[in-house]
Structures are given as structure tokens and as C-alpha cells.
Amino acid sequence: MQIQTTSTGFDLILDGRPILRHRSEAPCLFVGRGDARMDMYRGNFDIEDYFIERTPLVHAAVSGSEIAFSAAPGQPARLVLQVSGDGRNGALHVRTDDSSINRIWLRVHAEQGEHVWGGGEQMSYFDLRGRRFPLWTSEPGVGRDKTTEITFRADVMGKAGGDYWNTNYPQPTYLSSRRYALHVETTAYSAFDFRRPDFHEIEIWAVPERIELTARPTFIALVEAMAERFGRQPPLPEWVYGGAIIGLKDGAGSFDRLERIVAAGTKVSGLWCEDWVGLRHTSFGARLFWDWKANEDRYPGLRQRIAELEDRGIRFLGYVNPYIAVDGSLFPEAEAAGYFAKDESGKTALVDFGEFDCGVVDFTNPEAASWFAERVIGQNMIDYGLSGWMADFGEYLPIDVKLANGIDARIMHNAWPTLWAEVNARAVESRGKRGEILFFMRAGFTGVQRHCPLLWAGDQSVDFTRHDGLVTVISGALSSGLLGNAYHHSDIGGYTSLFGNVRTPELIMRWAEMGAFTPVMRTHEGNRPRDNLQIDQDPEVLSHFARMTRIYVHLAPYLKSLVAEASSRGLPVQRPLFLHFEDDARTYAVQEAYLYGPDLLVAPVWQAGKAEWSTYLPAGADWIHVWSAQTFAGGQEVTVPAPLGEPPVFYRAGSTFASLFADLRNA
The missing domain is CATH 3.20.20.80 (Glycosidases)
Incomplete structure (x- = not known):
């Protein structure tokens, strides 16, 4: 990574991509303090933060690979970023001696037309651009749409309605259509805000260990790098x-x-x-x-x-789950060994799951x-x-x-x-x-x-x-x-x-x-x-x-x-269309169809009462409709019959598995 200084700040460049753009009149970093209220009700959370301080660190002093941020020239640095890495992989190691800081906001450079994906497992929106996503593991909520009756009733009944961003699996990592990825190494509550046209704001309720950056020339190479970073799964049995x-x-x-x-x-x-x-x-x-x-x-x-x-x-x-019921045979064994999480008084913390209590094993x-x-x-x-x-x-x-x-x-x-x-x-x-x-x-x-x-x-x-x-x-x-x-x-x-x-x-x-x-x-x-x-x-x-x-x-x-x-x-196994068709920008926002491997395109019928279905076929290939054997040129939206038993599925012409796919009609 390169740090290019300017008269009022600096640019941080990763393999030719501007990542941070700091100017005294437009700082990239804010620090402060907050006092959060978090209420949990059976896996659902009501979270609210009271901001005590949010200070822009307008002055950035660059010394070699270090960037020291302060609120004004001549004032002590409140936070230091140590920049490391090469042209493809970089990291911003975060250091501060200010114990009052428990909130950080970092603004990452964004561009017009940029798409972003990731955030863990996001159920409502695949392309995250234009919305804010808190990253906190929880029940995903019922209905997950505040305009619907079912979500309203679930909220009233048990605070269980949820919203578009609720997820069992958040992760402070995103991939950009500019072919780089950003990951925040922290387990604290955080949020990704992609609502602004010129920057993405990363909010972290702690001082993170580091912020990792990865650049690759293709989407496939970038996804491979993510798997290498976070770990590959064993093969299916x-x-x-x-x-x-x-x-x-x-x-x-x-x-x-x-x-x-x-x-x-x-x-x-x-x-x-x-x-x-x-x-x-x-x-x-x-x-x-x-x-x-x-x-x-x-x-x-x-x-x-x-x-x-x-x-x-x-x-x-x-x-199985991590809880053990108090009236089961395992509870006395675990409690005698001191294996449960404790309450304020140092006794086994008991969690009410509705007419029965459990201890949670302390991993x-x-x-x-x-x-x-x-x-x-x-x-x-x-x-x-x-x-x-x-x-x-x-x-x-x-x-x-x-x-x-x-x-x-x-x-x-x-x-x-x-x-x-x-x-x-x-x-x-x-x-x-x-x-x-x-x-x-x-x-x-x-x-x-x-x-x-x-x-x-x-x-x-x-x-x-x-x-x-x-x-x-x-x-x-x-x-x-x-x-x-x-x-x-x-x-x-x-x-x-x-x-x-x-x-x-x-x-x-x-x-x-x-x-x-x-x-x-x-x-x-x-x-x-x-x-x-x-x-x-x-x-x-x-x-x-x-x-x-x-x-x-x-x-x-x-x-x-x-x-x-x-x-x-x-x-x-299931892949976004752009992973194999990155030259077709229309694929970047498709979230209702997917590639099953490189050669099958699946567009499930997800609305009731439909006898036909439309989907976009990526440019750069010809696509054969499995059930009719009709060939369609890529780069267009097509409509095909979709009776029950014939889900909209297409295979890439010339695939080495073409005969296997064609035989699906006889399965």
C-alpha cells in the first residue's frame, strides 16, 4: 500500500485503488465515546447508543508508514494507524493511548456506481449499497419488514419482528466492485453504512485490532483470497x-x-x-x-x-445447542466442574427459555x-x-x-x-x-x-x-x-x-x-x-x-x-452471476438468481401463482433452457414457462456437463 501526502492530508492507495482520502476539511477518521443500552429477549436485541463524543480528527501527520491523527495541529495524537502490506494485501493496525475512546468511525473512499456485497449472511439485500447494516449476531426476526402486519404483531408479542439487517450471521467484511475487500478484525458491535455516494462509513464500538484490505484483479481471485483468509470447509460427506x-x-x-x-x-x-x-x-x-x-x-x-x-x-x-437444562442429567456434572457462565454474584447464570431454565456452557x-x-x-x-x-x-x-x-x-x-x-x-x-x-x-x-x-x-x-x-x-x-x-x-x-x-x-x-x-x-x-x-x-x-x-x-x-x-x-457452490461474468455490469445487482457452479443458472420462482418466470441471462455465453432445450443469447432478460416441476434453469452452451444437464428432462 502507498501513502501519498497532500498539502492538507493524504491518500491511501491499494494496488492503484484509493481507499482512504483524508483532508483537513474532509477527515476520514472520527473517534469518541458512547454508552450503549442493549436489551436481549430470547435472542432478539433492542440496541441504542448514547453518543457522548464524536470528534473529527482533522490533522494527520504522516511519518513513514505511520499516520498519527489529532483533533488539531499541535495537539497530541489520539489514534495512530500503522500501515503495512504490499500491492495486494494491506493492513491498518490501530493504536491509541486514549482510554476514553470506545467508538471509531472510518470513512472509506467510494465511487459512483460502486457495488458492495458481504456483511456475513444478509437475507434481504445482496447489494449493500444505499443502506446501513448493523453487524450483531441475533435472531433474524419474523417478517423482517416493519411495514407488514406479521412483523408488527411479532414485535408486539415478543420483540421478535426484526428488520432487513437482522441476521444470525454478521461479519464485518465487504467486497467492492472495485475488486477489493475490507475486513475489520473485531468482535465488537459494528455497522457498515453505505448510504453516502462518496464514502462508506465503518462504525466500530471498540478500538479494533486492525483493518485488513485485499485487492485482486478479478472477482474469482478475490473470493479465493477470502476463503484463504477465513478458512476452507471440508468436503461434503x-x-x-x-x-x-x-x-x-x-x-x-x-x-x-x-x-x-x-x-x-x-x-x-x-x-x-x-x-x-x-x-x-x-x-x-x-x-x-x-x-x-x-x-x-x-x-x-x-x-x-x-x-x-x-x-x-x-x-x-x-x-444440539450450547445450553443444558437444569432438570437434565448433564447439568449437575457441568455445574460441579464450574463449566457454566456466571451471573453477577458468581453463581451459575440461568437463562429462562419459557418454563424451563438452562445454563450456558462457557466456551x-x-x-x-x-x-x-x-x-x-x-x-x-x-x-x-x-x-x-x-x-x-x-x-x-x-x-x-x-x-x-x-x-x-x-x-x-x-x-x-x-x-x-x-x-x-x-x-x-x-x-x-x-x-x-x-x-x-x-x-x-x-x-x-x-x-x-x-x-x-x-x-x-x-x-x-x-x-x-x-x-x-x-x-x-x-x-x-x-x-x-x-x-x-x-x-x-x-x-x-x-x-x-x-x-x-x-x-x-x-x-x-x-x-x-x-x-x-x-x-x-x-x-x-x-x-x-x-x-x-x-x-x-x-x-x-x-x-x-x-x-x-x-x-x-x-x-x-x-x-x-x-x-x-x-x-x-452457489455463486453470484458476476463471479463468472464480471464484464457484464448488469449482473452486479442480481440477487434473485444464481449460478450453481460456473455452468448452471438457477432462477427460482419465489412468488405465488406464477406459470412463467423472467430472469436475466449474463452476456458472454449462450444459455440453454433445460426443459425446452431452447437456446438464448446472453445479455438479455428472458421469460420462460415455469409450471410446477420445471423451475427456470439454464445451462451454458458448450459445458463439459452439457449431456448431464440435458438429461435432467428425463430425471
């Missing part, structure tokens, strides 16, 4: 390619239902039973019993059942983390025969607990998903099953990539809504995929059913159509199974679903090639 993972939570009846689903011609790779640990009954309905061991009253002879399924090529998956205590990895996941799950699980609730660290490492829980809150992923990964590694066991998470933060083998998109509403329905899964896959998360999937049919909002057959079928063109197909019965249609309750839905699983299995050779590419290069 071989057993996954055998079909869908069927989510059922019907106790022993789950096995009978699975047989009916298989008999309908469904290709099945796994049976996923959240309720393998048993249930407790509350006024809210049946809840899982959070003791993390098999409940053989609900699943008699489960270990034998698991072995029998595996002999047929079907794996068994379960569920900043190395002994506690090792105990959970070995005792809970290793012995109770892997050794029992589980081949995977949902690793839930990584975003739930209460912000008022006391942790073993002495760091404020508000600083550790964003880091918690990564620690949780590391515990799961450690258990898998301890049994030598990396690349064989598949656990999946919705929560994430910087570094989760190197531990978590599969993201899941969280709890979408069971509908077609713009901010919480089927379409949000696409944006989530694309945004997180740019940051090293190669594999992404979702609950087929959605999850959240509230206020009379229930699944329709059309919704399940359209969601299954998209799921066939993702790395993993998995169903979920949702939060209210009895109120919502399930795949095995409607013959037409089940027949359609079975066909989509056959399409998924048919594409296995292609998917395996993408997994190999992810392992060697870090490229995601």
Missing part, C-alpha cells in the same frame, strides 16, 4: 449425494413415515430427528428436552435403528469447551451413531453473564458462534470423521468458515414474502458464499408459522425446486408441524418432492466437481 435429508420429529413414528416417503420414489440420504433427545410439554407446546443424549422412551432401540438405516445408505442426524473456559466436545458431542452423539446434527443457538450468548476469560460478554457475543462451531468441529476431529460427519449452523461470525461444514439459512417464514420468505435464502447463500462459506442450504418449506401464516402445497414445491439446486436438500417440519402441511401429507407434494430429489441425485457428478473446487480454491 459422500453419503449426502444419495438424496435429501428428511426432517421428522414424530418419535418412533418417524421411521414409519420415512418408509412411506421412500416408497414414493424419494431419494433419501438421511433422517434428521430433532426430538431424538425427547420432549418436554409446556404451555407453548412440545419443546425439546435439552439434555443432549438419546431418549429411548421416545425412540426405542434407536442405536439399532441407526445401524439398520446406515446399512441402507441412510444416515441419522440429531440436534471461553478451555476445560468446559473440551468437556462439551468430548462428553456431550463425542460420547453422546458421535459414538452413539449420529452422522450429523443441527448445531443451533450460536447467537444466544446473554450479554450480562461473566465469562472465564474475563472479557465483557458484549465483546464476546459476536465471537460466540465461532467458538460454538469450533467445539463441534473439535468433537468431529477427535473421532477422525472430518468430511464424514455433517453438522450445520445458522449462526456465524468471522472464522466460522474453518470450523462449520455447512450453513443453514435459519428460520424463514412459511411464505413467499420479500424479506422473510423463500427468496431470502438466495441472498443469504450469495452473500455468505463470497466470504468462504462454500455450502449453504435451507429448510425446505420454511420454518416459522405464526398468526395463521401456514405453508401451502405450492410453497413447499417451489422451495423443493430450489433445494434441488443447492449443495444439500433438507426438509423441516417447522415450528408448528400439526398446523402446517408436510411433504408426506399430500400425494402431489410428495410426488413432486420425490422427483426433485432425483434431480438432485442426477446432478451429483456436477456437484462433486463443485465440492472439489471448493476444497481446492474456496469457491462457493
Whole structure:
């Protein structure tokens, strides 16, 4: 990186790209203090900051690779940036002796027409330009649109409505269409503000360790660099390619239902039973019993059942989270060893989850983390025969607990998903099953990539809504995929059913159509199974679903090639159009279609009642519509028939997999 001084400031240049542009009349750096109010209610947060100070540091003194900022010439420096790096990779190391500073605002140079992507897993908007995005792991919210009734009612009921920026997986990293990336190395609350035409403002509620900058000549090279920085995931297990993972939570009846689903011609790779640990009954309905061991009253002879399924090529998956119920067998063991986070008085902090209390295992205590990895996941799950699980609730660290490492829980809150992923990964590694066991998470933060083998998109509403329905899964896959998360999937049919909002057959079928063109197909019965249609309750839905699983299995050779590419290069399976067509600027803002690898373009139907669908085909290639075999020139928007069972999918003419794609019509 280069620092070019001017009469009133400096320019910081990375491989020819201006990054910071500081002038005394237009400073790039502000510091100050704030006093934040943070209220948590079951994973949802109400956050408000009272600004005590925000001071522009108008004077910048450059000395070699150091830039010392002060409020005026002659005053002491309040903050120093140490610049390091070469033409492709750089860092701004932050140093200050002013202990009063707990807020920093940095203005990064922006250009007209620039696009920005990333921010972790963003569900509403793929292109972040024009909006502000707080970066704090939380429940994503119900509805996620303040203009809708469902969001209003969720807010009133439990502060659970959410907004466009709420996400289980934030990350203070963005990629620019100017082919550079910026990452803030901090776990504190932060926000990216892309609303101004001439600068992006980075807000951090702490003094960060450093700000990293990466430049590459192409988008592909930039994404590869992100995967190298944050970690590449292990390859998907071989057993996954055998079909869908069927989510059922019907106790022993789950096995009978699975047989009916298989008999309908469904290709099945796994049976996923959240309720393998048993249930407790509350006024809210049946809840899982959070003791993390098999409940053989609900699943008699489960270990034998698991072995029998595996002999047929079907794996068994379960569920776990970082909390332990006070009335379970594991709680006394963990409490006696001092493995739980503490409250103000030094006692075990108890978290109310609605008619039952839990302790949260303190993963900043190395002994506690090792105990959970070995005792809970290793012995109770892997050794029992589980081949995977949902690793839930990584975003739930209460912000008022006391942790073993002495760091404020508000600083550790964003880091918690990564620690949780590391515990799961450690258990898998301890049994030598990396690349064989598949656990999946919705929560994430910087570094989760190197531990978590599969993201899941969280709890979408069971509908077609713009901010919480089927379409949000696409944006989530694309945004997180740019940051090293190669594999992404979702609950087929959605999850959240509230206020009379229930699944329709059309919704399940359209969601299954998209799921066939993702790395993993998995169903979920949702939060209210009895109120919502399930795949095995409607013959037409089940027949359609079975066909989509056959399409998924048919594409296995292609998917395996993408997994190999992810392992060697870090490229995601689901990719934004611009990743392979960066000369076509119209692709930069597309978020409702994606490339499945380099050669398939998928444009899921995400609105109800549609019999045809329009999508943009990138310039630079000819595209063949899978179902009609009609060829379209790229660089135009096309409209094709889209009846149920024929999702809009196109393959690139000349692809080495062209014959495989053409045979989809017969799958």
C-alpha cells in the first residue's frame, strides 16, 4: 500500500485503488465515546447508543508508514494507524493511548456506481449499497419488514419482528466492485453504512485490532483470497449425494413415515430427528428436552435403528445447542466442574427459555469447551451413531453473564458462534470423521468458515414474502458464499408459522425446486408441524418432492466437481452471476438468481401463482433452457414457462456437463 501526502492530508492507495482520502476539511477518521443500552429477549436485541463524543480528527501527520491523527495541529495524537502490506494485501493496525475512546468511525473512499456485497449472511439485500447494516449476531426476526402486519404483531408479542439487517450471521467484511475487500478484525458491535455516494462509513464500538484490505484483479481471485483468509470447509460427506435429508420429529413414528416417503420414489440420504433427545410439554407446546443424549422412551432401540438405516445408505442426524437444562442429567456434572457462565454474584447464570431454565456452557473456559466436545458431542452423539446434527443457538450468548476469560460478554457475543462451531468441529476431529460427519449452523461470525461444514439459512417464514420468505435464502447463500462459506442450504418449506401464516402445497414445491439446486436438500417440519402441511401429507407434494430429489441425485457428478473446487480454491457452490461474468455490469445487482457452479443458472420462482418466470441471462455465453432445450443469447432478460416441476434453469452452451444437464428432462 502507498501513502501519498497532500498539502492538507493524504491518500491511501491499494494496488492503484484509493481507499482512504483524508483532508483537513474532509477527515476520514472520527473517534469518541458512547454508552450503549442493549436489551436481549430470547435472542432478539433492542440496541441504542448514547453518543457522548464524536470528534473529527482533522490533522494527520504522516511519518513513514505511520499516520498519527489529532483533533488539531499541535495537539497530541489520539489514534495512530500503522500501515503495512504490499500491492495486494494491506493492513491498518490501530493504536491509541486514549482510554476514553470506545467508538471509531472510518470513512472509506467510494465511487459512483460502486457495488458492495458481504456483511456475513444478509437475507434481504445482496447489494449493500444505499443502506446501513448493523453487524450483531441475533435472531433474524419474523417478517423482517416493519411495514407488514406479521412483523408488527411479532414485535408486539415478543420483540421478535426484526428488520432487513437482522441476521444470525454478521461479519464485518465487504467486497467492492472495485475488486477489493475490507475486513475489520473485531468482535465488537459494528455497522457498515453505505448510504453516502462518496464514502462508506465503518462504525466500530471498540478500538479494533486492525483493518485488513485485499485487492485482486478479478472477482474469482478475490473470493479465493477470502476463503484463504477465513478458512476452507471440508468436503461434503459422500453419503449426502444419495438424496435429501428428511426432517421428522414424530418419535418412533418417524421411521414409519420415512418408509412411506421412500416408497414414493424419494431419494433419501438421511433422517434428521430433532426430538431424538425427547420432549418436554409446556404451555407453548412440545419443546425439546435439552439434555443432549438419546431418549429411548421416545425412540426405542434407536442405536439399532441407526445401524439398520446406515446399512441402507441412510444416515441419522440429531440436534444440539450450547445450553443444558437444569432438570437434565448433564447439568449437575457441568455445574460441579464450574463449566457454566456466571451471573453477577458468581453463581451459575440461568437463562429462562419459557418454563424451563438452562445454563450456558462457557466456551471461553478451555476445560468446559473440551468437556462439551468430548462428553456431550463425542460420547453422546458421535459414538452413539449420529452422522450429523443441527448445531443451533450460536447467537444466544446473554450479554450480562461473566465469562472465564474475563472479557465483557458484549465483546464476546459476536465471537460466540465461532467458538460454538469450533467445539463441534473439535468433537468431529477427535473421532477422525472430518468430511464424514455433517453438522450445520445458522449462526456465524468471522472464522466460522474453518470450523462449520455447512450453513443453514435459519428460520424463514412459511411464505413467499420479500424479506422473510423463500427468496431470502438466495441472498443469504450469495452473500455468505463470497466470504468462504462454500455450502449453504435451507429448510425446505420454511420454518416459522405464526398468526395463521401456514405453508401451502405450492410453497413447499417451489422451495423443493430450489433445494434441488443447492449443495444439500433438507426438509423441516417447522415450528408448528400439526398446523402446517408436510411433504408426506399430500400425494402431489410428495410426488413432486420425490422427483426433485432425483434431480438432485442426477446432478451429483456436477456437484462433486463443485465440492472439489471448493476444497481446492474456496469457491462457493452457489455463486453470484458476476463471479463468472464480471464484464457484464448488469449482473452486479442480481440477487434473485444464481449460478450453481460456473455452468448452471438457477432462477427460482419465489412468488405465488406464477406459470412463467423472467430472469436475466449474463452476456458472454449462450444459455440453454433445460426443459425446452431452447437456446438464448446472453445479455438479455428472458421469460420462460415455469409450471410446477420445471423451475427456470439454464445451462451454458458448450459445458463439459452439457449431456448431464440435458438429461435432467428425463430425471
